[in-house]
Amino acid sequence: MSIKAFRFQLRVKPGTERALRRFAGSCRWTWNAAIAEQQRQREAGEPFAGHAAMCQWLTAWRHAPDTAWLAETPVHPLQQTLRRLEAAYQRFFAGQGGYPKFKRRGQEPGLRFPDPKQFALDPVNARVKLPKLGWQRVRLSRPVVGELRNATVTRERGHWLVSLQVELPDVLAAADLTPTLGIDLGVALFAATSDDQRIQPLKALECQQRRLKRYQRAVSRKVKGSRNRRKAVERLGRLHARIAAQRSDWLHKLSTELADRHPVIAMEDLKVAAMSASAAGTADVPGRRVRQKAGLNRAILDQGWAEFRRQLEYKCAARGGTVVPVNPAYTSQRCSQCGHVSADNRTTQASFECVACGHADNADTNAAKNILAAGLAVWSCGTTACGAEVSRAKPARAKRAAARKQEPTEGCVHA
Numbered sequence: 208m209s210i211k212a213f214r215f216q217l218r219v220k221p222g223t224e225r226a227l228r229r230f231a232g233s234c235r236w237t238w239n240a241a242i243a244e245q246q247r248q249r250e251a252g253e254p255f256a257g258h259a260a261m262c263q264w265l266t267a268w269r270h271a272p273d274t275a276w277l278a279e280t281p282v283h284p285l286q287q288t289l290r291r292l293e294a295a296y297q298r299f300f301a302g303q304g305g306y307p308k309f310k311r312r313g314q315e316p317g318l319r320f321p322d323p324k325q326f327a328l329d330p331v332n333a334r335v336k337l338p339k340l341g342w343q344r345v346r347l348s349r350p351v352v353g354e355l356r357n358a359t360v361t362r363e364r365g366h367w368l369v370s371l372q373v374e375l376p377d378v379l380a381a382a383d384l385t386p387t388l389g390i391d392l393g394v395a396l397f398a399a400t401s402d403d404q405r406i407q408p409l410k411a412l413e414c415q416q417r418r419l420k421r422y423q424r425a426v427s428r429k430v431k432g433s434r435n436r437r438k439a440v441e442r443l444g445r446l447h448a449r450i451a452a453q454r455s456d457w458l459h460k461l462s463t464e465l466a467d468r469h470p471v472i473a474m475e476d477l478k479v480a481a482m483s484a485s486a487a488g489t490a491d492v493p494g495r496r497v498r499q500k501a502g503l504n505r506a507i508l509d510q511g512w513a514e515f516r517r518q519l520e521y522k523c524a525a526r527g528g529t530v531v532p533v534n535p536a537y538t539s540q541r542c543s544q545c546g547h548v549s550a551d552n553r554t555t556q557a558s559f560e561c562v563a564c565g566h567a568d569n570a571d572t573n574a575a576k577n578i579l580a581a582g583l584a585v586w587s588c589g590t591t592a593c594g595a596e597v598s599r600a601k602p603a604r605a606k607r608a609a610a611r612k613q614e615p616t617e618g619c620v621h622a
């Protein structure tokens with residue numbers, strides 16, 4: 208069994224918004240009141256009160272005239288808050304964390320509904336039913352599969368999100384662990400694959416980039432501390448969230464599709480951090496082509512290769528496979544047909560023509576084919592233990608074993 212999370216934006220009406228804020232505030236109040244009570248008991252020389260004891264305090268609070276308003280909030284999120292508080296205390300007692308802190312306004316814990324009987328999902332009408340709130344519309348951006356386990360409602364950047372955790376059976380047969388796909392990451396292209404797919408970067412982000420600049424300028428023009436500036440900052444924050452969601456959505460669709468077809472993928476071991484390091488250089492050694500590199504850096508970061516790789520790694524692992532890292536040296540200059548290596552093979556940025564055998568291909572596709580071949584070499588060497596290549600193969604195998612133990616818990620944000 209594996210656990211997976213689906214996160215969706217709740218489309219709350221103003222009345223619901225007020226109720227959700229009140230619920231979250233009640234959770235925060237419960238957290239703080241329980242810490243205060245723990246401190247009072249400790250000073251009185253009494254032992255630590257566990258979750259069950261704290262839940263009895265909660266019941267008393269919900270019945271006390273002064274705090275009867277707590278009863279307007281569903282009881283489960285309040286109890287879950289106390290469960291989280293107990294865990295925080297246990298970490299503190301084990302020396303793994305500090306003493307639990309009081310929460311201020313804006314630090315509300317999420318509303319967790321632990322019992323699937325307490326909530327419901329209606330995928331046809333894109334809505335979820337929550338205790339004391341009834342049916343609420345959600346932006347159901349993808350189908351939910353698996354058996355519902357729990358739901359958590361949180362507030363992020365002005366949006367209410369619901370995260371639905373589901374349990375999925377493991378239906379994955381032990382995959383044949385030979386790489387079947389090579390991926391070359393490009394700049395003009397987002398990526399090219401050894402099976403002739405050329406993946407264009409997400410164009411929508413370019414348009415958003417221009418809007419981002421405009422919003423940033425708007426913020427800088429407003430008077431500091433003014434109401435208009437705060438509004439402009441909020442607008443900028445919403446755009447950032449939207450860009451992140453668009454990129455995440457696009458990357459998830461792409462990585463899922465690739466991992467579904469190819470559970471074992473060879474990919475260049477690209478040091479994204481090194482490639483996107485500042486091009487400005489130092490005062491002694493000024494960098495060359497600074498402007499061009501700055502544009503390239505932004506393109507690299509925009510395209511989110513590191514995130515793409517991270518997604519492929521866990522998605523391949525979830526399918527019983529892995530990502531095989533390959534040294535990218537010469538992959539762009541080597542002929543995938545005859546193996547001849549020459550800088551002259553690369554006639555232009557986009558096209559490859561071998562000076563030895565005449566093989567012509569798209570330059571990025573040729574590189575992807577080389578990466579697949581290198582991945583196959585790493586793999587067969589690793590399994591037959593031949594010489595120098597073993598040291599490179601070992602980390603990949605160990606990583607695969609480790610990856611298999613972990614259950615994927617990643618979901619994707621659709622805001």
Ligand SMILES: [Zn+2]
Pocket residue numbers: 542543544545546547561562563564565566
């Ligand atoms: Zn050739």
